[in-house]
Amino acid sequence: MKLFTTDLSPNCRRVEATLHHLGLYDEVDVIRLNLATGEHQRDDLRAANPNGKVPTVVVGDMSLWESNPTMIYLADKAGAEDFCPSDAKTRFEILRWMSWELQHYNRALGDILWETIAKAKFGMGAPDQEIIAKQMDNFHRFAAVLDAQLEGRDYILGDTVTVVDFAVGGPSALALHPASQVPLDAYPNVKAWYLRLEALPAWAATAPKILSEAA
Ligand SMILES: N[C@@H](CCC(=O)N[C@@H](CS)C(=O)NCC(=O)O)C(=O)O
Known part of the structure; x- marks a missing residue:
């Protein structure tokens, strides 16, 4: 799993925290980018997310972008029913x-x-x-x-x-x-x-x- 992220972003923090909470963070290849210097303007991020924004998570052949549904997907896949109830x-x-x-x-x-x-x-x-x-x-x-x-x-x-x-x-x-x-x-x-x-x-x-x- 690959995560494009940056510091100081509430959107990135909540996805990173979700990965920690689910015990998945150690499996993640974290690519931390400095947005102020334009480090996020790169082809592999744009290929995964046409908006060129972070956070973006790549899991297998699936790209996850938009932090809220990303958190739900990660929690559902991990079977974290307490953290993200499905009723x-x-x-x-x-x-x-x-x-x-x-x-x-x-x-x-x-x-x-x-x-x-x-x-x-x-x-x-x-x-x-x-x-x-x-x-x-x-x-x-x-x-x-x-x-x-x-x-x-x-x-x-x-x-x-x-x-x-x-x-x-x-x-x-x-x-x-x-x-x-x-x-x-x-x-x-x-x-x-x-x-x-x-x-x-x-x-x-x-x-x-x-x-x-x-x-
Ligand atoms: N609604 C998106 C917001 C994503 C977003 O705007 N990310 C900012 C960082 S917080 C970004 O990548 N900015 C760089 C840019 O827009 O070029 C989400 O929740 O993931």
């Missing part, structure tokens, strides 16, 4: 939270984190305060939904970690970073859940190196 109701909940994180919560958070953290790490200039202000309204709207869902639960769907936590939690390290400007103290259940995720072995193994180097 219709839970599958609906998994797909619902994955759609929600892409369209709403992590879209807002991603824009904020790009401005406050990533641009500085990649030397791409000062944060755009207008973008941050606009997305902060969206962040508050959707973080309140997540905080309510996590009330009385350790993880999004209940007492055990599932693929949904990895999907929604992808940006946890960046959101917890002191420079992120993300007002997590207003959402204590979200903050506690992010810290719970960071403590999981699969999550700890995939902590963004750029952040720890700077710490």
Whole structure:
């Protein structure tokens, strides 16, 4: 199995963490690319993923791209029923939270984190305060939904970690970073859940190196 990936990407982190969680990481040929210098513009990645994006996983003659369905496929193939339950109701909940994180919560958070953290790490200039202000309204709207869902639960769907936590939690390290400007103290259940995720072995193994180097 081959994985094209990069550091500091929540999309890559959740796929890498899934591979760790499933005990598959040692079987993976990891190709870690520096996007800032264009290392990902290479023929073998484009052959596997016409978008030329990471994460991309190649398993046999199959190419997996888009991180959320990639995690589901890997978990299903590994028979990880606890991590990715296959009954219709839970599958609906998994797909619902994955759609929600892409369209709403992590879209807002991603824009904020790009401005406050990533641009500085990649030397791409000062944060755009207008973008941050606009997305902060969206962040508050959707973080309140997540905080309510996590009330009385350790993880999004209940007492055990599932693929949904990895999907929604992808940006946890960046959101917890002191420079992120993300007002997590207003959402204590979200903050506690992010810290719970960071403590999981699969999550700890995939902590963004750029952040720890700077710490
Ligand atoms: N929706 C995709 C997003 C993939 C994506 O945008 N990857 C970024 C890194 S986070 C990338 O490869 N950027 C390089 C580029 O677009 O050229 C997923 O979940 O996998």
